[in-house]
Every structure is written in C-alpha cells, then in structure tokens.
Amino acid sequence: MQVRIDLEKCCMSGECYYNHPELFAMGDEGASVVKPVDLDTDEMRRHAVQAAEVCPAGAIFVDEGV
Numbered sequence: 468m469q470v471r472i473d474l475e476k477c478c479m480s481g482e483c484y485y486n487h488p489e490l491f492a493m494g495d496e497g498a499s500v501v502k503p504v505d506l507d508t509d510e511m512r513r514h515a516v517q518a519a520e521v522c523p524a525g526a527i528f529v530d531e532g533v
C-alpha cells in the first residue's frame with residue numbers, strides 16, 4: 468500500500484495527524500506528511516482509508532494495490 472499527500476491540495480486542517488498520529492505527522496507549515504511506518508497491515512490500511520475519507524481537501528490518496 469502507498470499513501471500520498473497532495474501538498475498542493477492540503478489545507479493544513481490537521482485532521483489526519485490529530486486523528487491518526489500513528490500514520491501522519493505535521494510537516495512544514497502545518498502540511499501533513501506520511502510517517503515511515505509499515506503500511507502493509509490491516510490496521511494501517513483501515514486508518515489510511517478513514518483519513519482519506521474525512522480529509523476536507525481530498526488531499527490523501529491511498530493506493531492499496533502497491
């Protein structure tokens with residue numbers, strides 16, 4: 468699985484890293500970054516999909532096929 472943040476879209480709301488600190492962190496100027504964690508677990512897949520669904524900017528992209 469790959470998780471990508473589109474920094475052009477990210478509006479720095481912080482929802483991803485407040486709700487899923489195991490997966491996301493606050494990067495430069497409040498934008499989100501994906502932490503270097505093992506993404507290939509059921510738990511991380513679930514959290515990534517949840518974060519993508521609620522991101523107000525639609526800036527989180529989850530590719531489960533990788």
Ligand code: SF4
Nearest residue numbers: 477478480481483522
């Ligand atoms: S929830 Fe979306 S808009 Fe908010 S910080 Fe995360 S990626 Fe950016």
